[in-house]
Amino acid sequence: MSVSATAVAHPNIALIKYWGKRDEAMQLPATGSLSLTLGIAPTTTTVTLSDDPKVAADLGTLNGEEMRGKDLARVQKFLDLVRERAGSQAYAQVDSVNEIPTGAGLASSASGFAALTLAAAKAFGLDYSKAELSALARRGSGSASRSIFGGLVEWLPGHDDASSHAVELDNPGLELSLVVAVLSPGRKKIDSRAAMRQTVATSPFFSAWVEQVPRDIEEMKAAIAAADFTAVGSLAEANAMRMHATMLGALPPVRYWNSDSVAALDLVASLREEGTECYATMDAGPNVKVICRSGDAEAIACRFRSEFDGIDVLVSGSGPGAYLM
Ligand code: DP6
Numbered sequence: 001m002s003v004s005a006t007a008v009a010h011p012n013i014a015l016i017k018y019w020g021k022r023d024e025a026m027q028l029p030a031t032g033s034l035s036l037t038l039g040i041a042p043t044t045t046t047v048t049l050s051d052d053p054k055v056a057a058d059l060g061t062l063n064g065e066e067m068r069g070k071d072l073a074r075v076q077k078f079l080d081l082v083r084e085r086a087g088s089q090a091y092a093q094v095d096s097v098n099e100i101p102t103g104a105g106l107a108s109s110a111s112g113f114a115a116l117t118l119a120a121a122k123a124f125g126l127d128y129s130k131a132e133l134s135a136l137a138r139r140g141s142g143s144a145s146r147s148i149f150g151g152l153v154e155w156l157p158g159h160d161d162a163s164s165h166a167v168e169l170d171n172p173g174l175e176l177s178l179v180v181a182v183l184s185p186g187r188k189k190i191d192s193r194a195a196m197r198q199t200v201a202t203s204p205f206f207s208a209w210v211e212q213v214p215r216d217i218e219e220m221k222a223a224i225a226a227a228d229f230t231a232v233g234s235l236a237e238a239n240a241m242r243m244h245a246t247m248l249g250a251l252p253p254v255r256y257w258n259s260d261s262v263a264a265l266d267l268v269a270s271l272r273e274e275g276t277e278c279y280a281t282m283d284a285g286p287n288v289k290v291i292c293r294s295g296d297a298e299a300i301a302c303r304f305r306s307e308f309d310g311i312d313v314l315v316s317g318s319g320p321g322a323y324l325m
Contacts, residue, residue, distance in 0.1 A: 004048040005122035009114035009322035012037040012146045012153065013178055013281065013289055015236040016216045017243040019209065020200045027138050028164050030200070031213035032157045034220050035146045036176060039319030043108065045096040045115035047123040049088075060094035067094070078113070078140040079120060085136075086124035094120075109192075113140030114147035114322045122324055130321070135165035150321035152224060154217070168321070173227035175317075177297035179278075179290040181304045182312040183260040192284035195247060195254045203249035209242060233279030233291045240281040256285050260308065264288035267307055271300060 018033035058076045060067035067075060075094055083089065094116065098108050117137035121128050128136065130148055138145035139161075146153040149168040158164030190198075199206055216239050223231035247254035261282065268280040268290055278292040278300055292300055294317055301313045 002048050002051050003123050004046060005119045006044065006046040006325040007115045007118035007122070007322055008042050008044050008325060009111045009118065009144075009147045010038050010040070010042045010150075010319040011108065011111040012143065013180075013283070014143070014146075015232065015281070015291070016213060016220050016239050017283070018142050018155065019243045019246060020196050020206060021142070024197070026161055026164075027142055028159070028161075029142055029155065029157050030206075030210050032155055032217050033143075033146070033213075034152070034154045034169070034217055035143070036152055036178065037147055037150045037319045037321065038178060038316040040314055040316040041099045041111070042319075043096060043098045043111035043115045044325075045094060045112070045119045047116070047119040048093045048095075049090040049123055050093060051090075055091050058092050058094065060096065062096050063098055067096075074140070075116065078116065081139055082120045082124050082126070082136070086126050088124055090124070092120065092123065109141040110143035110147045113137050113144030116140060117144065117148070118322045118324060131165045131167070132162075133322075135162060138164060148322050151318045154221070169221070169224060171224060171318075174224060174229060174232065175294040176229075176232070177292055177294040177315060177317045179292060179297055179300045179304065180314040180316070181264050181288045181290070181308065182314065183264060183288065183308065184258065184286045185312070188256065188285045190254060195250075195256075195284060198252075198254060199247050199250045202251040203246050205246045205249040209246045212242060213239075229293060230277065233277065236281050236291055237279040240283075244282065256282065258286045261286045261288055264304070264308070267304065271303065276300060 012035040014033050014035040016034040018029050020030035022028050022030045058079050114137050134145045134148040146155050146166045149166050152169040152171050153166050155166040265280050271278050276296050278290050281289050297315045301315050304313045
């Protein structure tokens with residue numbers, strides 16, 4: 001009988017962003033980062049070890065379609081590492097279902113590699129702690145290290161393969177929600193990995209970013225400990241704008257925003273002026289995520305639906321860490 005394991009992981013959205021690596025091969029980030037794991041749009045992944053000697057490669061499906069090209073190569077490379085750790089020769093079948101548009105800057109690689117990490121570790125018999133699972137997930141995709149944990153999470157940048165992993169933060173009283181305005185569900189033109197590389201290599205603003213982020217993280221942790229929503233939201237928005245500023249400084253410039261993104265940022269500012277306190281963040285795509293108090297989330301979502309015809313608007317509170325089924 002073939003060995004199989006299924007795991008579920010949720011996306012996370014960074015309040016202090018990860019942008020740039022100091023070691024590409026080891027996936028060590030240039031700075032730490034801090035995120036909220038969402039309670040919606042999970043990835044469910046089943047890893048089945050093949051007992052057929054004729055199978056000579058890992059294969060997979062994503063949302064029922066055969067994985068190929070870059071996506072498959074990334075999964076195979078990750079499974080090579082798992083095999084090496086487990087001392088195994090077995091190839092695997094990876095079947096993954098994403099409840100969020102893949103590749104649209106909605107953190108599908110975070111939930112995807114977190115679910116794959118947990119399912120593969122179980123199927124290959126690796127008895128890992130959560131910190132070890134997080135460090136392993138990092139090797140697949142940096143932000144996946146954070147989706148191993150639930151709620152508010154900090155990724156400690158570390159200095160080697162073992163020390164670069166996420167930890168869960170105490171949340172003494174913030175009821176945070178995110179409203180995700182899916183302005184454009186298509187796959188982004190330049191993936192975050194390539195865009196990061198371009199920023200690190202060419203943006204004159206990148207060194208300022210690396211200097212600023214540790215300060216942002218300390219300030220964010222103090223704001224969380226004080227349950228100060230205004231400080232959390234305004235700092236998250238400022239940090240996201242700074243990340244995009246470093247990309248705009250790259251050569252050629254990386255610009256994920258479209259005109260709807262700008263209109264959505266304007267709407268967030270208007271809502272704030274009208275007395276609904278909320279803040280915007282954006283990742284490697286044109287979509288805008290609104291950080292708000294949970295009690296205001298539905299009203300904000302309604303406003304987005306009425307201002308942007310026909311778009312999907314998702315609402316999420318804090319969600320759980322990755323788990324096995
Ligand atoms: C903008 O984790 O997708 O979402 O490590 O190369 O796989 P790789 O990158 P990835 O980058 C996420 C970047 C971001 C910011 C963040 O989530 O912190």
